[in-house]
Amino acid sequence: MSSQAETGKNRFILALFGLVIAAVAVYAGYRLLAPPPPQIDVTYNTVSADGLYQVTFETDLQPVPVGETHAWILTVTTPDGAPVSDAEIAVDGGMPAHGHGLPTEPKVTENLGEGRYRVEGMRFNMGGHWEIRVGISATPGLDEAKFNIDL
Amino acid sequence: MQARRAAAFLLASGSLLLLAACGADDFDENEKKAIRSLSLAALPERPIDPSNRVSGDPRAAAFGALLFTDTGLSGNASMSCATCHKPERQFQDDLPRGVGAAETDRRTMPLAGVAWSPWQFWDGRRDSLWAQALAPLEDAREHAGNRTAFAHHLAARHARRYAELFGPLPALDHLPADAGPKGTPAERAAWAAMSPDDREAVNRVFSNLGKALAAFEETLRPPQTRFDRFAAAMLEGREPEAGNDLSDLEREGLKLFIGKANCLECHNGPRFTDDHFHNTGVPPVAGRADDAGRADGIAEVLADPFNCLGTYSDAEPDACTALRFMRRDRAAMQRAYKTPSLRGAASRPPYMHAGQFASLDEVIDHYSRAPAAVSGRTELRGVVLTERGRKALVAFLKTLDPQRASDP
Numbered sequence: 001m002s003s004q005a006e007t008g009k010n011r012f013i014l015a016l017f018g019l020v021i022a023a024v025a026v027y028a029g030y031r032l033l034a035p036p037p038p039q040i041d042v043t044y045n046t047v048s049a050d051g052l053y054q055v056t057f058e059t060d061l062q063p064v065p066v067g068e069t070h071a072w073i074l075t076v077t078t079p080d081g082a083p084v085s086d087a088e089i090a091v092d093g094g095m096p097a098h099g100h101g102l103p104t105e106p107k108v109t110e111n112l113g114e115g116r117y118r119v120e121g122m123r124f125n126m127g128g129h130w131e132i133r134v135g136i137s138a139t140p141g142l143d144e145a146k147f148n149i150d151l
Numbered sequence: 152m153q154a155r156r157a158a159a160f161l162l163a164s165g166s167l168l169l170l171a172a173c174g175a176d177d178f179d180e181n182e183k184k185a186i187r188s189l190s191l192a193a194l195p196e197r198p199i200d201p202s203n204r205v206s207g208d209p210r211a212a213a214f215g216a217l218l219f220t221d222t223g224l225s226g227n228a229s230m231s232c233a234t235c236h237k238p239e240r241q242f243q244d245d246l247p248r249g250v251g252a253a254e255t256d257r258r259t260m261p262l263a264g265v266a267w268s269p270w271q272f273w274d275g276r277r278d279s280l281w282a283q284a285l286a287p288l289e290d291a292r293e294h295a296g297n298r299t300a301f302a303h304h305l306a307a308r309h310a311r312r313y314a315e316l317f318g319p320l321p322a323l324d325h326l327p328a329d330a331g332p333k334g335t336p337a338e339r340a341a342w343a344a345m346s347p348d349d350r351e352a353v354n355r356v357f358s359n360l361g362k363a364l365a366a367f368e369e370t371l372r373p374p375q376t377r378f379d380r381f382a383a384a385m386l387e388g389r390e391p392e393a394g395n396d397l398s399d400l401e402r403e404g405l406k407l408f409i410g411k412a413n414c415l416e417c418h419n420g421p422r423f424t425d426d427h428f429h430n431t432g433v434p435p436v437a438g439r440a441d442d443a444g445r446a447d448g449i450a451e452v453l454a455d456p457f458n459c460l461g462t463y464s465d466a467e468p469d470a471c472t473a474l475r476f477m478r479r480d481r482a483a484m485q486r487a488y489k490t491p492s493l494r495g496a497a498s499r500p501p502y503m504h505a506g507q508f509a510s511l512d513e514v515i516d517h518y519s520r521a522p523a524a525v526s527g528r529t530e531l532r533g534v535v536l537t538e539r540g541r542k543a544l545v546a547f548l549k550t551l552d553p554q555r556a557s558d559p
Contacts, residue, residue, distance in 0.1 A: 066419070066420070067419070067425065068195075069472045069473070069476065100530065101483075103426075103427040103478060104476040105476055105477065105478050105479065106476060107475075107476065120472065120476060121472060121475065123476070125419075125425035125426065125427045126416055126417070126419050126425055127188070127419065
């Protein structure tokens with residue numbers, strides 16, 4: 001191999017090396033600037049603050065929509081899975097980062113039995129991180145469950 | 152050798168940076184998601200209004216189009232909806248405040264996309280297009296008409312079309328020429344003297360008049376803009392067609408809009424509105440009556456006999472979701488106004504609910520200063536913008552304009 005070709009190859013390897021370094025630098029910069037991944041519970045299944053209730057929800061529209069009023073079905077059980085069917089439920093929420101609430105006042109419109117409740121009037125008016133608080137009052141006591149939703 | 156190595160490194164990293172700074176790749180995945188959500192491709196199908204049985208009916212829309220320009224529907228036979236909502240001007244009038252029989256307190260709103268809007272008016276004091284249409288008809292500063300006069304006019308000019316949609320008109324000959332609950336003292340007295348059955352029959356005709364007008368307004372879709380064509384190309388991963396690309400400045404504006412400038416907090420979705428009400432600290436117009444915005448709209452829509460839960464609505468009560476789950480917190484809604492769509496805004500100054508700002512530059516200036524509200528609390532936190540950033544935001548807003556030469 002001529003020394004000419006040798007230098008050409010070296011130059012190519014060097015350029016490749018530079019590219020890799022640059023890519024790593026850009027990626028590191030991106031990691032440095034991007035917010036850390038949120039350490040929050042994003043499942044639609046949660047335990048209330050004092051541990052009295054296990055709460056899950058399903059929505060009638062999938063995925064959870066922005067800009068569309070929709071309904072949720074909440075299921076409330078005791079921690080060992082017994083349905084809580086006599087609960088009084090209040091739903092509220094908002095965006096902690098923006099300091100505003102929901103654009104609507106959702107309400108439980110039907111007790112479906114077996115610990116299931118229909119909540120109507122759910123509406124999210126922008127994408128981003130929402131917090132939904134479900135106040136539950138039933139025989140085991142008063143407690144609040146919180147869902148974190150990223151839209 | 153050392154110098155060469157450095158040069159090669161510079162070349163490689165330089166080309167990488169260049170790659171990141173141009174082409175569709177200057178938007179990351181989150182930004183692309185936001186751009187898609189703003190584009191017309193994300194507009195859901197036109198909703199049918201359950202409270203209006205002729206919603207979505209093309210015959211009703213054709214009748215409504217006729218009524219929209221019918222000057223017979225006004226006190227002095229010279230005014231129609233189109234007097235203020237000019238079809239050739241995006242269905243608005245370029246004035247700070249709409250002028251009918253007299254000047255009103257608010258700016259005439261453009262009508263493209265109203266079918267998707269759960270609330271009508273700047274303060275959302277009506278919950279459907281048909282209930283909305285009834286308000287200007289008998290407002291003394293707008294059409295200045297009255298209910299029996301409208302019924303007589305329909306009988307004289309539109310009896311056949313009316314009957315095709317709503318059944319025959321009731322007997323009207325025995326009713327006063329001018330009577331209504333909102334008119335002059337004489338008109339109100341004449342209305343009070345009518346039998347409850349006659350008032351009910353006339354109200355029914357009046358509500359049907361609104362329903363036909365609504366069926367027409369529903370057909371006004373937001374037109375495609377350069378932004379939509381750019382977004383479509385970007386999302387399909389191809390180059391935009393000639394004339395549909397966004398310049399560097401416009402791209403910067405778009406990035407700001409969906410990013411640091413926080414505009415997306417309220418102007419989101421394909422109509423650039425969250426359909427909600429916000430106090431943004433826009434100052435009142437000096438010398439005008441106090442305007443509490445949505446704070447007053449809440450009680451008014453609940454009291455409206457033509458709302459979704461009223462006698463003249465065709466909806467099952469369950470279907471009236473906007474009204475049933477309406478946020479009723481009056482204090483939080485002090486001087487809050489409906490987020491307006493920004494589609495087409497660039498070519499129709501002035502801006503805001505009473506035409507407070509004459510140009511987009513003034514609007515952007517307001518957002519960067521975020522002044523305190525005269526009453527209630529502004530939701531704006533103020534955005535720091537460079538001179539170029541301001542220009543970029545304005546340049547981006549212009550890409551939402553259907554009136555440009557490149558946008559038929």
